[in-house]
Amino acid sequence: MNDTKKVGRPKTFDEHTALQAAVDTFWVKGYDGASMKDLTSAMGINSPSLYATYGDKETLFIKAIEHYMGNVDCSPLDAFENEPDIQKAVYAFFEAIVTYVSEHEKGSLGCFLSSCVVTCAETVEGVKPLLQTAITESEKRIAKRFDQAKNAGQLPKNFPSKQRARLMFDLRQGPVFRARAGLPAKSIRQDMACWAHAVLN
Amino acid sequence: MNDTKKVGRPKTFDEHTALQAAVDTFWVKGYDGASMKDLTSAMGINSPSLYATYGDKETLFIKAIEHYMGNVDCSPLDAFENEPDIQKAVYAFFEAIVTYVSEHEKGSLGCFLSSCVVTCAETVEGVKPLLQTAITESEKRIAKRFDQAKNAGQLPKNFPSKQRARLMFDLRQGPVFRARAGLPAKSIRQDMACWAHAVLN
């Protein structure tokens, strides 16, 4: 699609890779806590390149959120969707949550949206709508999987898919908070079987 | 206790009131997003008074957290502890949560600890231990109330108080996140009866 030959010096960095580095930087330091110097260093580019490619800091932040929402694999949701047995799928979801929030490759803890972006919901324009979209989209994905299980006879026909999807989403925020607070993964994991049980019964 | 007469010009502000204003400012703007000018304006004092009374910004932030943990009434926990019937108490807890996270008097949304402080857990020294204490203390208060209900015969003798306390705490983080994202209180409230049911059964 975008293979039209362009005149001029070619970019020396990959836009998506650099944007991912921005996500990781914001994730650890927060929007206001991450300086442009922090960002350019982590992204491996100079500020003029950053401004030309992504706009100012606020625009970069919005794009980082959109990148996270659209391109980053959410391993807990993936685990939930890919496990055929619904009982095991719910458990796999919570199991994956613990790993996701406490053992992220870049060392950042918790969840980018609920441990970092959330703070500037009231101060950075455009953040709130994105958060709301992230919430509702996640819930839809979960509810869809429940409906599939209902059709497959794995769940009773009156199983309230949407409500249990919201329950699963809300339960998820607990481990996220605990991990960000520095509580060890082991202590968080102890409850996940119980949480899965609460969702299914 | 501290009624020893002191020489010198008397303070023109109340330490606790000003500290509460600092909490509210941090709550809305975050640690890095709140400037010293924001803080002094909200607290109604000049920077030299602030530094003399509370120390630098980081120390003020820690003291604000401690003030919030120790002096601010947590209406959801209060509602939970004061309602004699345990079933109603759990429901009252979640009911109070919705009001607390979406209708705070100063306009700040969510929870100070899980919507604001959490972001700088990795960057501001001393924050993580405080968050961990807040989590475990909350769980202890909830578990204690469950034990009382068990002794009063309102709950079965094998009711897992500590685990359900953690469940209640984790469930709480969902509404906190939703409210901070700007979702209306009405949409959050719809699930609270179900969440209470999940805790009790």
Place this chain on the structure above:
DNA sequence: GCAATTTTGTAACAAACGTTATAATATTAG
């Protein structure tokens, strides 16, 4: 009333902030 003491308001400080002008560099079109 005078000295001692503590807090106040103003104003300044260096450092760091987000952002951009400028010029050198690396590519393509003709």
Place this chain on the structure above:
DNA sequence: CTAATATTATAACGTTTGTTACAAAATTGC
């Protein structure tokens, strides 16, 4: 090879940041 163009790197811009001297103001003890 030359002209045109897009991206790079350096360095600077004016603000805002957190923090602190300084002197005026308000109290107590003698």
